[in-house]
Amino acid sequence: MLKHLKFHNVGPSPAMELEFGKRLNLLTGDNGLGKSFLLDIAWWSLTRKWPAEINPKLTAGKKALPATDGDAKISFSFSSKSKEESYDSTYLRKEQAWTGLAGRPANPGLVLYAMSDGSFALWDPHRNYWRTQDGLDVQDRTPAYVFSPAEVWDGLPGKDNTWLCNGLVRDWAGWQKEKGASLKHLKEVLKVLSPSSKESLEPGDLTRISLDDVRDMPTIRMPYQQDVAVVHASSGMRRIMALAYFLVWTWEEHKQAAKQLGEPATTQITFLIDEIESHLHPGWQRSIVPALLSVMEKLTKNAEVQLITATHSPLIMASVEPLFDSEQDAWFDLDFERKKVVLRRRGFEKHGDAASWLVSEAFDLKSSRSLEYERLIEDAAELLERPQTSRAQIEKMHKKLIDALGPKDEFLFRWRSICDKKRRAE
Numbered sequence: 001m002l003k004h005l006k007f008h009n010v011g012p013s014p015a016m017e018l019e020f021g022k023r024l025n026l027l028t029g030d031n032g033l034g035k036s037f038l039l040d041i042a043w044w045s046l047t048r049k050w051p052a053e054i055n056p057k058l059t060a061g062k063k064a065l066p067a068t069d070g071d072a073k074i075s076f077s078f079s080s081k082s083k084e085e086s087y088d089s090t091y092l093r094k095e096q097a098w099t100g101l102a103g104r105p106a107n108p109g110l111v112l113y114a115m116s117d118g119s120f121a122l123w124d125p126h127r128n129y130w131r132t133q134d135g136l137d138v139q140d141r142t143p144a145y146v147f148s149p150a151e152v153w154d155g156l157p158g159k160d161n162t163w164l165c166n167g168l169v170r171d172w173a174g175w176q177k178e179k180g181a182s183l184k185h186l187k188e189v190l191k192v193l194s195p196s197s198k199e200s201l202e203p204g205d206l207t208r209i210s211l212d213d214v215r216d217m218p219t220i221r222m223p224y225q226q227d228v229a230v231v232h233a234s235s236g237m238r239r240i241m242a243l244a245y246f247l248v249w250t251w252e253e254h255k256q257a258a259k260q261l262g263e264p265a266t267t268q269i270t271f272l273i274d275e276i277e278s279h280l281h282p283g284w285q286r287s288i289v290p291a292l293l294s295v296m297e298k299l300t301k302n303a304e305v306q307l308i309t310a311t312h313s314p315l316i317m318a319s320v321e322p323l324f325d326s327e328q329d330a331w332f333d334l335d336f337e338r339k340k341v342v343l344r345r346r347g348f349e350k351h352g353d354a355a356s357w358l359v360s361e362a363f364d365l366k367s368s369r370s371l372e373y374e375r376l377i378e379d380a381a382e383l384l385e386r387p388q389t390s391r392a393q394i395e396k397m398h399k400k401l402i403d404a405l406g407p408k409d410e411f412l413f414r415w416r417s418i419c420d421k422k423r424r425a426e
Ligand SMILES: Nc1ncnc2c1ncn2[C@@H]1O[C@H](COP(=O)(O)OP(=O)(O)OP(=O)(O)O)[C@@H](O)[C@H]1O
Pocket: 010, 011, 012, 029, 030, 031, 032, 033, 034, 035, 036, 037, 038, 062, 063, 064, 065, 066
């Protein structure tokens, strides 16, 4: 579990510090203020690798570079099952690298990172960690599994014509033919990640989609009673399917590796998810965070899940209101103030609905209306506050408001009652 991050002279702000909650951590802030950057650093702190260095096809997950010529530092601490690890890393310009711990670092458990461009990365303590050979610790395993968006579906090649992962299409089809535990888990995970039992994602029959592709293609059963090839499914559904597959694959392979090594499976899992709402309809946005916090229960008992996620969605913020617990959860908000990026851990207050979240500190909007209507309402409010207004001015504004706003609009209601009072006073 990631506990603490602090950096100096790296990224968009001269300095940042975060004390993470042990369960849910939300990151909000305008475009370009450092949410993805923070997630990249969180991944690196736990795994010591930059995703794009392992897989150059990635457009996300690049190595963090110092902001100015001065010294740059990243400090982090995380707890593992047996110990807590803290480290201060400095940037060595000559080596173009961050200093690392000598010897075997602590083991943070499973770390999964879903990046905003659809890439995924996994660090598995059994498959990517150091191993002991002739009494010595050696680090010669695959450093992490880092998938470009296409590799999630088509497979991740290893060295010398090997495959590190078969990819969703082959694995899903294989699991479906085996009819074993993996298929059962996939179905369960898909169900948990679906927004409701009515809109539950369910595997359909295998099919073929091209004479030039010999793979049996999994399908998803659509509510209109049609099986759609997974590669033809909508972006939102593909995002959920990729997440579900990635979770099941990770867990199945982790268990296999644990068995081969004669060691127990881990109970600690950190999910780093950028733009958690990406491609999801509001109905799905409302259920994704609670679903991810509970999904590991379908795969294993006693999992301790830490979720660190960036969001631009007011619905995501509204969706966590019933479960947010300041003892174990945290909300970090990035703002641009006096020409600086500032990060704050904010107290979580309930706002009730998504529209109220939009005008909260999380998103800093003046209103949730169109810009044009927001200006019109500001003009109307300003007109009402003037000590003297003519009847003609009021009537003109009234017409504009009636044309622009819906008949049940809250502002129109207030406007009418104030105008009525004014008329009576005349
Ligand atoms: N690898 C890096 N090294 C140094 N600085 C970086 C790196 N990546 C990003 N930054 C800095 O962080 C800033 C914010 O980028 P980031 O992608 O984290 O924004 P974001 O908050 O995720 O925005 P969006 O909401 O648009 O995704 C960049 O403008 C840049 O200053």
